[in-house]
Structure formats: structure tokens, C-alpha cells
Amino acid sequence: MLQTQSTVMDFDSALERFKSISLDKGLRLTHQRLEILRELVGAKDHPSAEMVFGRVRRRLPTISLDTVYRTLSTFDELGLIMRVPVTGDQGRFDADTSPHHHFVCSRCKAIYDFFWDEFDRLTLPLDSEALGRADDRRVVLRGVCTRCMGEQ
Amino acid sequence: MLQTQSTVMDFDSALERFKSISLDKGLRLTHQRLEILRELVGAKDHPSAEMVFGRVRRRLPTISLDTVYRTLSTFDELGLIMRVPVTGDQGRFDADTSPHHHFVCSRCKAIYDFFWDEFDRLTLPLDSEALGRADDRRVVLRGVCTRCMGEQ
DNA sequence: GTACGTGCAAAAATTTTGCTTTAAT
DNA sequence: ATTAAAGCAAAATTTTTGCACGTAC
Numbered sequence: 397m398l399q400t401q402s403t404v405m406d407f408d409s410a411l412e413r414f415k416s417i418s419l420d421k422g423l424r425l426t427h428q429r430l431e432i433l434r435e436l437v438g439a440k441d442h443p444s445a446e447m448v449f450g451r452v453r454r455r456l457p458t459i460s461l462d463t464v465y466r467t468l469s470t471f472d473e474l475g476l477i478m479r480v481p482v483t484g485d486q487g488r489f490d491a492d493t494s495p496h497h498h499f500v501c502s503r504c505k506a507i508y509d510f511f512w513d514e515f516d517r518l519t520l521p522l523d524s525e526a527l528g529r530a531d532d533r534r535v536v537l538r539g540v541c542t543r544c545m546g547e548q
Numbered sequence: 549m550l551q552t553q554s555t556v557m558d559f560d561s562a563l564e565r566f567k568s569i570s571l572d573k574g575l576r577l578t579h580q581r582l583e584i585l586r587e588l589v590g591a592k593d594h595p596s597a598e599m600v601f602g603r604v605r606r607r608l609p610t611i612s613l614d615t616v617y618r619t620l621s622t623f624d625e626l627g628l629i630m631r632v633p634v635t636g637d638q639g640r641f642d643a644d645t646s647p648h649h650h651f652v653c654s655r656c657k658a659i660y661d662f663f664w665d666e667f668d669r670l671t672l673p674l675d676s677e678a679l680g681r682a683d684d685r686r687v688v689l690r691g692v693c694t695r696c697m698g699e700q
Numbered sequence: 701g702t703a704c705g706t707g708c709a710a711a712a713a714t715t716t717t718g719c720t721t722t723a724a725t
Numbered sequence: 726a727t728t729a730a731a732g733c734a735a736a737a738t739t740t741t742t743g744c745a746c747g748t749a750c
Contacts, residue, residue, distance in 0.1 A: 424704060424749050460707045465740060479635035481688045486739070487635060499679040510676040515667070524662040527651040528693035535687055536633045541680035576724050576729060612732050617715060638714070712741065722731070
């Protein structure tokens with residue numbers, strides 16, 4: 397079977413990125429940061445801070461929620477992870493910062509990744525170029541996911 | 549001079565849409581709803597609930613913030629307005645539900661509209677079609693806006 | 701040893717909810 | 726007259742912050 401297009405970033409390369417950034421900016425490699433990174437790299441559901449907290453706590457029972465928030469913000473600022481551009485009560489995070497896009501189910505709020513080379517190669521319209529320098533471009537699809545459609 | 553491509557929805561047509569929906573669903577045309585709709589249609593900055601509250605209050609001094617929240621949610625569910633898919637502390641709203649896209653300045657948090665026909669005409673990738681039925685597709689650009697670039 | 705990061709607690713900010721009153725139909 | 730919606734107050738939820746202690750460097 398063909399390898400899927402999915403870019404499942406592995407922990408080791410994410411860790412390497414973090415290490416090199418750490419050296420640069422004088423950040424420390426703490427257990428908490430490592431475990432949060434590991435959790436996020438392994439997650440496929442674009443978890444919220446609360447979700448990350450719940451999962452990391454299984455391995456690091458003394459970790460606190462505010463550390464998770466602080467760490468996720470730090471990682472986001474470093475470009476190590478990204479916030480998924482979705483509406484909703486909670487912020488959702490993604491350790492995969494490669495060009496890919498999101499399908500958001502308006503019923504169950506699940507977020508799925510998909511890839512779209514044709515879009516990625518498109519030249520931005522003049523309209524948008526006049527607005528500023530775009531560092532990142534994402535497509536967000538909103539609809540009802542296959543699973544929810546099945547459940548009628 | 550050429551007419552710009554901008555779809556500045558006017559209040560009258562938004563009102564007509566609201567009226568026909570109201571008849572359908574038994575919603576009432578209250579002052580509050582009308583003024584919130586007027587404000588949103590006139591706004592070009594994709595305001596948050598708090599921003600809408602502040603502006604509408606100038607004309608309707610007794611309106612309360614929770615009414616604004618409830619009304620915006622109602623309008624969103626009716627498809628009369630949309631939540632802009634952006635990350636950030638507050639939800640942002642847009643009275644223009646026509647196909648258009650957003651540029652978000654990561655520095656000043658301003659949200660600008662732009663149009664992109666070429667994208668709108670693109671067929672979604674198979675990848676995404678497998679995920680579910682997409683009702684809406686948006687592009688989100690994240691970067692630094694011209695104004696912030698000017699301010700060094 | 702130095703300071704950066706964590707945990708704790710508290711606060712801030714945003715959004716939602718229950719209930720009574722007001723007002724649109 | 727009915728009943729949805731508004732306003733008020735309170736709560737719930739999410740996220741941020743100040744500070745003392747712990748720990749990576």
C-alpha cells in the first residue's frame with residue numbers, strides 16, 4: 397500500500413528543532429516542555445490546552461494547567477507548533493506546521509487535516525498582497541464530517 | 549473610477565434577509581437585533597461582541613452585553629452573519645457571508661477582507677471530500693499588515 | 701550559583717445561563 | 726394575550742498573572 401501523504405512529524409525531529417531553538421534563545425529543556433511536545437506530536441486531534449493537560453498529567457502527575465498554557469504559547473511563538481484557525485470556545489493546537497489544511501466539523505467539532513498541493517502552489521491575489529506580507533496561508537473547511545453524517 | 553470588488557452588504561438587504569428568516573422561524577424584530585445587525589453590516593473591522601456592544605450602546609444605551617452575545621449567536625446560527633475563523637482571545641464577527649477571505653495581522657490583530665475568485669473556483673481535493681460535506685471554505689492568511697510594516 | 705520555569709493561588713477576561721420583566725406579534 | 730427576547734445578576738469557562746520555590750544550565 398502506498399504511503400499516505402500525511403506528515404506525521406516525529407518526536408525526534410520536533411525535539412531537534414526545539415533544541416536548536418533553545419540554544420538560540422536560552423530556553424531550558426524541562427520535563428514539562430518535553431512531555432507537552434511529545435504529546436502534541438503524537439496527537440492527531442488538534443487538542444486544546446485542557447486536553448494536552450489531561451494527557452500529559454498521566455505521565456507527569458504534578459504538572460499544572462497554567463504551565464501547559466504557558467508552554468503552548470511559548471511553542472507557538474517559536475513557530476514550533478501552531479494554533480489552528482478555528483472559531484470555538486477553546487484554542488486548538490497542532491504540532492504539524494507544514495503546509496496542510498483543516499476540515500472542521502460543525503457538529504462534533506472534530507478537526508481533520510488534509511493536503512492540497514494545487515492550493516499551495518497558487519499565487520496569492522494582488523488584492524491580498526496589498527494587505528501585507530503573508531507568512532502563512534491556510535484553508536479552513538467547515539461542514540459535517542463523514543462520521544456525523546453517518547449518525548444521520 | 550472602477551467599482552471595487554468589495555461586497556459591502558447594505559443594511560436594507562441584510563434586513564430583508566432577516567425579515568424573511570424571522571417569518572419562517574418566528575423570530576421577533578427587536579430594536580436590539582436591528583441595531584446589532586446595522587452595526588455589523590456597517591462595520592469593516594470584524595468586531596468582537598464587546599466591540600459591537602460598545603458601538604450599539606451609543607444608540608441603545610440600555611442594551612446589555614449578554615443580549616449582544618445571544619444575538620450574535622442567533623445570527624450566526626441563522627447564517628445571517630459568520631464567525632471569522634481566527635485564533636485569539638475573542639470571537640470576531642462578519643456580516644458579509646459571501647465568498648471572501650481574511651488576512652489577519654499577527655501584530656495588531658486587524659482582520660482584512662480579500663477576494664480570490666481563482667480559489668473559489670478550485671475543486672476541493674479528494675482528500676478533503678472524504679472527510680465530509682464542506683459547507684463553507686475560507687482562506688486565512690496570517691502575517692504582518694502594511695500598516696504595521698510601515699511602523700517599522 | 702544564576703535565572704528561567706514551574707506550581708500554586710488568585711485574578712482577569714470572555715461567554716453562558718436562570719430568572720423576572722419588557723415588548724413584539 | 727401570548728410568548729419570545731431583553732436585562733440583570735450570577736456563574737461557568739477559558740486563559741493569564743504574581744510570586745515563591747525548584748531545577749536546568
